Amino acid sequence: MDGYVLQLKNIKKSYGELEVLEDINLEVKQGEFVTLLGPSGSGKSTIFRIITNLTQPEQGLVSITPNKSEQNQRIAYMPQKDTLLPWKQLIDNIALPLIIKGEDKHKARQTVRTMMKTFGLEGFESYYPNQLSGGMKQRAALMRTFLTDSDLMLLDEPFASLDAITRTNLQEWLLGVWQQFERSVLFITHSIEEAIYLSDRIYVLSSQPGQIVLSLPITIERPRDLSVMTSPEFNQYRDILYKTLRENSYDQ
Amino acid sequence: MKRWENIYKPLPAIGFLAFLILFWEIIARITEIPTYILPMPTDIVRALSQNAALLFLHSQATLLAALSGLGIAVVLSVVIAYVMDKIEIIKKMFYPLLVISQTIPIIAIAPIMIIWFGFGYLPKILTVVLVCFFPLTVSITEGLKKVEKEDIEVLKVIGAKTRQIFWHIQLPAILPFFFSGLKISVTYSVMAAVIGEWLGGNRGIGVFMIRSMHTYNISNLFSAILVVVVLSVILFKVTEFISWLVMPWERKEES
Numbered sequence: 001m002d003g004y005v006l007q008l009k010n011i012k013k014s015y016g017e018l019e020v021l022e023d024i025n026l027e028v029k030q031g032e033f034v035t036l037l038g039p040s041g042s043g044k045s046t047i048f049r050i051i052t053n054l055t056q057p058e059q060g061l062v063s064i065t066p067n068k069s070e071q072n073q074r075i076a077y078m079p080q081k082d083t084l085l086p087w088k089q090l091i092d093n094i095a096l097p098l099i100i101k102g103e104d105k106h107k108a109r110q111t112v113r114t115m116m117k118t119f120g121l122e123g124f125e126s127y128y129p130n131q132l133s134g135g136m137k138q139r140a141a142l143m144r145t146f147l148t149d150s151d152l153m154l155l156d157e158p159f160a161s162l163d164a165i166t167r168t169n170l171q172e173w174l175l176g177v178w179q180q181f182e183r184s185v186l187f188i189t190h191s192i193e194e195a196i197y198l199s200d201r202i203y204v205l206s207s208q209p210g211q212i213v214l215s216l217p218i219t220i221e222r223p224r225d226l227s228v229m230t231s232p233e234f235n236q237y238r239d240i241l242y243k244t245l246r247e248n249s250y251d252q
Numbered sequence: 253m254k255r256w257e258n259i260y261k262p263l264p265a266i267g268f269l270a271f272l273i274l275f276w277e278i279i280a281r282i283t284e285i286p287t288y289i290l291p292m293p294t295d296i297v298r299a300l301s302q303n304a305a306l307l308f309l310h311s312q313a314t315l316l317a318a319l320s321g322l323g324i325a326v327v328l329s330v331v332i333a334y335v336m337d338k339i340e341i342i343k344k345m346f347y348p349l350l351v352i353s354q355t356i357p358i359i360a361i362a363p364i365m366i367i368w369f370g371f372g373y374l375p376k377i378l379t380v381v382l383v384c385f386f387p388l389t390v391s392i393t394e395g396l397k398k399v400e401k402e403d404i405e406v407l408k409v410i411g412a413k414t415r416q417i418f419w420h421i422q423l424p425a426i427l428p429f430f431f432s433g434l435k436i437s438v439t440y441s442v443m444a445a446v447i448g449e450w451l452g453g454n455r456g457i458g459v460f461m462i463r464s465m466h467t468y469n470i471s472n473l474f475s476a477i478l479v480v481v482v483l484s485v486i487l488f489k490v491t492e493f494i495s496w497l498v499m500p501w502e503r504k505e506e507s
């Protein structure tokens with residue numbers, strides 16, 4: 001239970017002249033919720049692209065513990081950009097990982113249908129993405145990511161485009177489903193509060209080149225509800241993170 | 253409410269057309285221009301009803317050439333646009349030539365087709381293919397260029413094969429572009445078939461036109477024009493309907 005799902009060692013990455021990542025070391029343990037916190041342009045999304053093998057680092061090592069069930073390495077990846085397909089009904093959008101795996105369409109739809117309620121999407125099966133609110137779209141994209149059978153989930157700022165209330169609701173909800181499904185999560189955000197509320201551990205990245213300047217365990221007891229946000233503990237974490245971010249963010 | 257607007261939308265155009273026809277009829281009657289120069293609309297309607305059976309027969313031939321040519325053009329353009337999108341060098345080799353080839357007037361190519369392939373259906377079909385191929389390929393190529401990179405990446409990360417990426421992403425993504433190309437092609441297709449028929453053969457609206465020309469039967473010519481217009485409009489509307497059917501996500505909200 002204590003094994004690593006993901007380890008990055010000495011990752012270095014540049015785009016041409018631009019050094020984006022410098023000596024990145026990080027780990028995600030089985031069942032852990034880990035957050036990458038950093039200013040815009042610090043290379044957070046790039047780390048995800050390296051983990052998913054969409055781009056290659058110049059240096060360093062990515063090791064992902066293979067799934068229990070299969071040796072074929074799949075990663076549940078939710079990119080920063082909305083990638084629900086406009087031409088598929090919600091149910092088919094969400095079923096996509098199952099379909100790609102080769103599951104029969106009816107069976108895949110059935111699986112999705114039974115889970116719609118958990119994800120708060122019941123009744124919207126046959127809607128097209130452009131008929132849905134931003135919050136629902138994010139829930140659907142998250143549900144699709146959950147359906148990729150992989151121990152590791154990469155979530156790139158899933159709540160960035162939402163209003164404060166919707167965002168808080170979804171954070172609470174995400175913690176719920178995360179506990180229910182027992183996945184390991186690597187999460188990206190530039191919201192300090194979001195990071196503390198959700199995570200077991202936070203890595204803080206500096207501005208270019210992105211380097212990990214702090215690895216902070218968050219020991220607030222789980223299950224957490226929104227009231228922890230006003231606790232003294234929470235405030236201490238916020239102060240540390242705020243200070244670290246201030247010292248390590250600069251405009252280029 | 254919407255529905256009423258839709259019904260009334262073409263009314264001004266229809267009204268204006270009716271006015272023009274009436275005006276034409278009156279002018280032709282008053283000025284007594286000979287029928288073999290300017291027939292009256294009533295003459296044309298008479299020619300239409302007298303030749304109905306014949307026109308129907310010829311229309312079938314024209315439609316057959318137009319639709320077969322269109323079908324071949326669709327398959328060709330999808331394949332070629334896909335290959336050009338996949339392999340950069342092929343696009344660089346092929347695309348500029350494709351654009352240049354469009355400066356050759358179709359009326360100049362049709363005779364060559366006749367010499368090479370005789371007077372049957374084949375040269376007509378090939379003329380249609382040549383005309384329809386271009387707008388289709390260009391629009392599909394544009395569509396493939398606009399496919400979101402991230403959409404494809406998400407599928408790759410969950411282990412999708414090239415074939416799955418094509419079916420789930422590329423094909424549906426190009427549909428709107430494909431159909432805007434197809435709407436142009438479909439109207440060209442009738443015209444191209446008629447041009448092919450002008451140059452020889454014994455069936456088709458084009459053949460009927462040439463024969464009417466030789467006998468100075470201008471009423472028949474006008475009735476043939478009418479048939480060409482009606483065929484083109486029908487094909488266009490059918491295309492619109494098919495695009496409505498296959499792209500439910502593009503439909504405007506129906507109230």
Ligand SMILES: Nc1ncnc2c1ncn2[C@@H]1O[C@H](COP(=O)(O)OP(=O)(O)OP(=O)(O)O)[C@@H](O)[C@H]1O
Nearest residue numbers: 015020038039040041042043044045046047080190
């Ligand atoms: N394909 C690319 N080619 C060139 N430069 C790139 C590419 N992708 C990212 N970059 C650059 O790398 C840097 C890091 O980008 P990245 O998207 O990883 O940042 P980020 O931390 O995710 O930022 P944000 O919080 O705004 O999403 C940026 O300066 C960006 O311009």
Ligand SMILES: [Mg+2]
Nearest residue numbers: 044045046080
């Ligand atoms: Mg990013």
